[in-house]
Amino acid sequence: MKLGEETFELDLIAKALRTISKEISYEGLAKALLDAALDYSGAARGAVVLSEGGELVAKADASFPRERARILVSRPPLDEFRLPGELDERVLTRQETVLSSEGWRDFILADPAERQASGDVVFLCLPLVHQQRTVGVLYLEAEAEPEIFTQKRLAAMSLLASQAAVSFESAQLFEALRETNMWMIRGQRLGRMGSYRWNTRTLLSRASRECYRIFDIDLGVNPVPFEVFGSRIHPDDLPALERALEEAVSARAPFNHEYRVVHRDGKTLNVVAVGEFDVGPSGDVELEGIITDVTERKIEEQALTDARVELARAARLASLGELAGSIIHEVSQPLTGIIASAEACLRWLARDPVELVDARKSATRIIELAHRATAVVCGLRSLAREGQVRFADVRLHEVIDEILLLVKGELERASITVKTDFDHSIPPIEADRVQLQQVVLNLTRNAVDAMADVAGRPRVLTIASRLLAGEVHLAFADTGVGIDPSMSERLFDVLYTTKRGGLGLGLSICRKIIGAHGGRLWAEQNVNFGAKFTFSIPTRQSAHGSEMK
Amino acid sequence: MTMSPLGIVHIVDDDTLVRESLADLLRSLNYQVALYPSAAEFLDNRLSEAPACLVLDVRLPGASGLELQDYLARVDIKLPVILMTGFADVPMSVKGMKAGAIDFLTKPIRDQDLIDAVAAAIRSDQDHRRQMAEIGELQARYGLLTPRERQVVALVASGLMNKQVANELSISEVTVKMHRGSAMRKLGAKSVARLARMAEILHLSR
Numbered sequence: 101m102k103l104g105e106e107t108f109e110l111d112l113i114a115k116a117l118r119t120i121s122k123e124i125s126y127e128g129l130a131k132a133l134l135d136a137a138l139d140y141s142g143a144a145r146g147a148v149v150l151s152e153g154g155e156l157v158a159k160a161d162a163s164f165p166r167e168r169a170r171i172l173v174s175r176p177p178l179d180e181f182r183l184p185g186e187l188d189e190r191v192l193t194r195q196e197t198v199l200s201s202e203g204w205r206d207f208i209l210a211d212p213a214e215r216q217a218s219g220d221v222v223f224l225c226l227p228l229v230h231q232q233r234t235v236g237v238l239y240l241e242a243e244a245e246p247e248i249f250t251q252k253r254l255a256a257m258s259l260l261a262s263q264a265a266v267s268f269e270s271a272q273l274f275e276a277l278r279e280t281n282m283w284m285i286r287g288q289r290l291g292r293m294g295s296y297r298w299n300t301r302t303l304l305s306r307a308s309r310e311c312y313r314i315f316d317i318d319l320g321v322n323p324v325p326f327e328v329f330g331s332r333i334h335p336d337d338l339p340a341l342e343r344a345l346e347e348a349v350s351a352r353a354p355f356n357h358e359y360r361v362v363h364r365d366g367k368t369l370n371v372v373a374v375g376e377f378d379v380g381p382s383g384d385v386e387l388e389g390i391i392t393d394v395t396e397r398k399i400e401e402q403a404l405t406d407a408r409v410e411l412a413r414a415a416r417l418a419s420l421g422e423l424a425g426s427i428i429h430e431v432s433q434p435l436t437g438i439i440a441s442a443e444a445c446l447r448w449l450a451r452d453p454v455e456l457v458d459a460r461k462s463a464t465r466i467i468e469l470a471h472r473a474t475a476v477v478c479g480l481r482s483l484a485r486e487g488q489v490r491f492a493d494v495r496l497h498e499v500i501d502e503i504l505l506l507v508k509g510e511l512e513r514a515s516i517t518v519k520t521d522f523d524h525s526i527p528p529i530e531a532d533r534v535q536l537q538q539v540v541l542n543l544t545r546n547a548v549d550a551m552a553d554v555a556g557r558p559r560v561l562t563i564a565s566r567l568l569a570g571e572v573h574l575a576f577a578d579t580g581v582g583i584d585p586s587m588s589e590r591l592f593d594v595l596y597t598t599k600r601g602g603l604g605l606g607l608s609i610c611r612k613i614i615g616a617h618g619g620r621l622w623a624e625q626n627v628n629f630g631a632k633f634t635f636s637i638p639t640r641q642s643a644h645g646s647e648m649k
Numbered sequence: 650m651t652m653s654p655l656g657i658v659h660i661v662d663d664d665t666l667v668r669e670s671l672a673d674l675l676r677s678l679n680y681q682v683a684l685y686p687s688a689a690e691f692l693d694n695r696l697s698e699a700p701a702c703l704v705l706d707v708r709l710p711g712a713s714g715l716e717l718q719d720y721l722a723r724v725d726i727k728l729p730v731i732l733m734t735g736f737a738d739v740p741m742s743v744k745g746m747k748a749g750a751i752d753f754l755t756k757p758i759r760d761q762d763l764i765d766a767v768a769a770a771i772r773s774d775q776d777h778r779r780q781m782a783e784i785g786e787l788q789a790r791y792g793l794l795t796p797r798e799r800q801v802v803a804l805v806a807s808g809l810m811n812k813q814v815a816n817e818l819s820i821s822e823v824t825v826k827m828h829r830g831s832a833m834r835k836l837g838a839k840s841v842a843r844l845a846r847m848a849e850i851l852h853l854s855r
Contacts, residue, residue: 429708429735435757436733437670443760444670447677455677462673469666 112140113256117263124267124274126150130173133238133264138175140260141253143224143240147174147181150228150236150268183225183237191227192234197258198225199249224249226257230265238264285309292393298375300349301384305329314371314393316363334360334368348387352377355387358394369395427476434473441465491641493528494536496572500563503540507548514548514559521564526572529639535613539621542610543576543633550580550631557629568636571619575634583623583631610635618642654681656771657701659694661685661717662733663710667756671704674760675767688717696728700778702751702770704763707734707741715741718748727777729770733758784850790836791851798832799853805829805841806848 116136123129130148138146174181183191190196200223221243228236238261242248285308288294294311298304303326312319315332333341337359348355355375362368375389445462448455504511504518511518544561551559562577607621614621619637626632658680662668665686672682681699685691688709703721707714718730732745735756742753751773752766794802797818804814811829815822838844 429756432735432756433664433667437664437667439757439760440667440670440674440763444673444677447674451677458673458677462670462677465666465670465673469670472666 143242434469547578
């Protein structure tokens with residue numbers, strides 16, 4: 101063989117190797133290998149069969165490639181490719197290269213009619229082996245020309261085959277990477293969250309595809325300059341965001357900020373960004389994290405809040421209905437009696453002779469019933485009373501004991517223990533007894549309600565009295581759900597309620613009453629759990645008859 | 650002047666003054682009244698044979714009015730019931746009426762409504778009692794019939810002609826006529842139509 105020819109052959113091999121190594125898909129790889137092998141050997145026919153994901157032949161699977169081969173390219177094109185049993189064993193299992201021997205008649209690719217005419221045919225069957233695994237087969241077939249599969253060509257072919265096997269492995273890795281990446285993209289789209297990395301020196305960001313969607317930035321903008329990012333932030337939210345970023349950068353603290361994003365079409369999203377600082381590959385400090393689109397969650401939260409408000413209103417109306425119901429009952433009872441007795445009275449009087457004794461009894465009963473109805477109305481009026489405060493000397497602890505007796509059943513049903521911590525040096529105080537009772541009752545009931553959902557710790561109401569600088573302080577501490585510090589003033593608003601069945605009147609009434617006594621009522625978080633409501637009133641009133649406002 | 654009472658009105662209401670007022674009104678109308686503060690006390694009482702009705706408050710301590718009504722129906726005491734309530738809701742009224750209450754009065758009750766309801770209830774009880782008495786008497790008369798006469802009555806009442814009855818029982822038509830005549834006399838039936846009606850009341854059938 102001349103030198104030029106050898107160079108030419110080497111060149112061919114090098115080209116083939118390059119082509120093969122460029123391929124990253126299974127099918128492209130199989131085609132490239134087949135084309136190179138046919139070109140180089142001059143064989144007339146050939147086929148490359150690749151196993152499924154390389155897994156198939158991890159163990160010597162005798163059935164390969166008959167049932168599970170996935171990629172088949174052949175010249176001429178075939179739908180099916182089967183290695184005869186003996187070949188199968190030698191090539192796939194023992195990983196031998198088989199060159200056709202004399203007397204072999206089972207050719208796979210040649211047309212049977214043609215074959216008989218042309219006489220002998222030779223073939224070459226090469227396993228594609230990578231890391232001890234047979235990942236495929238290269239099969240070539242040619243009309244009988246003994247020199248077609250020379251040792252040298254065989255060696256070159258082996259080289260091609262092993263390069264193909266390596267490329268095959270790369271293709272597999274590439275495929276796995278592509279799949280992982282698709283998962284991430286899909287996962288981020290479904291979760292509406294994107295990942296980003298922001299360089300705090302260059303102010304450039306790199307971000308996943310979902311970030312581009314969230315911020316309505318074209319995919320071509322990469323990396324994203326801060327101005328582009330900033331232009332999508334709601335103008336009202338931008339200063340706060342910049343401040344938060346600055347603070348986080350200077351403290352290198354974990355970043356967590358919620359803001360609004362405005363798309364070019366005006367659509368507004370709510371997003372939450374979280375991140376942590378680290379030093380990037382360039383040596384710059386970078387913020388890496390996740391941005392989540394919480395718009396839908398916000399809408400749902402709003403709907404939930406609306407539903408709660410609506411429910412609370414309905415409950416308030418329902419308890420008004422209940423109140424009306426019991427008032428109706430209280431009034432209709434005596435009315436029924438009055439009507440019946442009055443009618444009876446008339447009938448006794450209409451008798452001949454007049455039944456005076458019965459008539460008088462009827463009339464007496466009418467008066468009695470009318471008094472009862474009046475009492476009901478008076479009771480209602482005192483409920484609605486907005487009038488003067490009637491001061492008298494009141495023993496505070498007596499009032500508390502009375503109320504505790506009144507709500508004893510409620511406390512027991514709610515499994516609440518009451519602890520009292522009284523300062524017995526407290527003198528009788530000048531107050532409106534009924535109104536003070538009302539306050540004590542409301543604060544006790546509040547505590548009961550606050551502990552209704554408590555599990556896993558004792559339900560304890562501690563009532564403590566103290567005498568401090570001419571004022572009595574009475575505190576109601578519960579172990580309930582506690583209060584949101586930002587809400588501690590709203591609690592006293594009229595019609596503000598956190599309770600399901602609450603009217604939102606209790607605390608506002610309490611504060612009004614305590615105010616009329618020249619005192620204060622406030623709420624605070626209890627030491628461990630729950631809330632503490634305390635009121636203070638002076639033991640003596642400076643001026644009598646102050647009006648409730 | 651005293652009149653014989655129109656009937657007995659049992660009043661169950663836990664509110665003494667209301668109970669007495671209602672009783673007062675009904676007494677002035679010549680009803681006899683019996684008062685009870687609870688369902689249990691009403692049940693302790695033996696009911697007389699006179700026409701009567703029950704005026705029952707729904708909201709009672711212990712067993713409610715509706716529960717008492719239920720109980721009476723279960724033990725087959727067919728006393729007409731008038732229900733009263735301070736605060737009627739529709740489901741409760743429906744339940745009461747379905748359980749056979751004559752009327753459902755909402756407090757405050759207009760006197761005329763109560764008077765009308767009680768009158769209707771007493772009338773209904775009288776009708777019922779009369780019916781029961783008639784059935785009792787008929788059953789007594791039926792007891793006087795011979796077995797053969799009973800067979801004949803059942804067949805005649807089911808619409809067969811004398812001849813068919815004779816065939817059925819394998820006796821002569823003359824004998825059928827004789828049994829039929831005798832049975833009608835004993836039962837006090839003046840016509841075959843009347844006899845058929847009696848058979849129906851007595852639930853006689855072939």
